[in-house]
Amino acid sequence: MHAVDLKRGISIGAYGGMVWGLVVLAVSAYLKFFAFDFTILHDIPIFMAGGAGMGLIVGAFMEVLGERLPFEGAVAKGIVLSVAIWLVFFIPGVFLHLIKPDRYTVEIPLHIQGLFLAMVLGMIIGGLWKKGRD
Amino acid sequence: MNGREKAERLGKDRVLTAENIIHALVLIGFAIFMVFVIYGLDSVVPGIHDAFHDFRHSAGFLCH
Ligand SMILES: [Zn+2]
Numbered sequence: 434m435h436a437v438d439l440k441r442g443i444s445i446g447a448y449g450g451m452v453w454g455l456v457v458l459a460v461s462a463y464l465k466f467f468a469f470d471f472t473i474l475h476d477i478p479i480f481m482a483g484g485a486g487m488g489l490i491v492g493a494f495m496e497v498l499g500e501r502l503p504f505e506g507a508v509a510k511g512i513v514l515s516v517a518i519w520l521v522f523f524i525p526g527v528f529l530h531l532i533k534p535d536r537y538t539v540e541i542p543l544h545i546q547g548l549f550l551a552m553v554l555g556m557i558i559g560g561l562w563k564k565g566r567d
Numbered sequence: 568m569n570g571r572e573k574a575e576r577l578g579k580d581r582v583l584t585a586e587n588i589i590h591a592l593v594l595i596g597f598a599i600f601m602v603f604v605i606y607g608l609d610s611v612v613p614g615i616h617d618a619f620h621d622f623r624h625s626a627g628f629l630c631h
Contacts, residue, residue: 439590461625483622526629547627
């Protein structure tokens with residue numbers, strides 16, 4: 434048991450999230466499930482900022498809940514938390530879709546891509562976490 | 568370690584330092600930021616929704 438140090442969780446998460454944002458951009462540009470509004474160059478800072486936001490939240494939960502999770506290893510914990518947080522943001526969208534089907538549309542390949550990328554975010558943050566501990 | 572010592576230790580470890588409170592606020596700020604990124608809410612802060620459009624689709628969240 435160690436003292437909760439949110440700063441560490443937030444920093445590792447934000448840093449890992451920025452790296453993840455670039456992975457998201459690369460994977461999405463490669464798979465081309467939808468047409469980008471902007472050029473890849475324009476999207477680099479956007480994806481890094483969005484990634485940092487997601488990563489920071491995952492990192493903070495790693496810090497606060499990590500030791501209590503019944504999973505072995507930082508990577509497994511990271512994946513579980515990252516997918517859980519992705520779902521927290523995803524599920525309200527499903528309800529919005531049910532209310533306003535024209536405004537919020539379901540696009541299965543993209544949701545699978547996002548879920549897969551959420552796991553990748555957990556791996557990146559878990560990996561950095563492990564490195565930080567050693 | 569008896570129960571009381573254990574409780575005291577836990578209390579110490581879980582103490583809310585000023586620094587932790589500031590970081591918790593940063594965290595809440597970013598959580599709100601992500602709601603804007605993912606759900607738009609253009610009527611509140613115009614532009615964020617459109618700027619993050621490609622990211623929102625790429626990360627698998629629902630959009631138009
Ligand atoms: Zn869209």
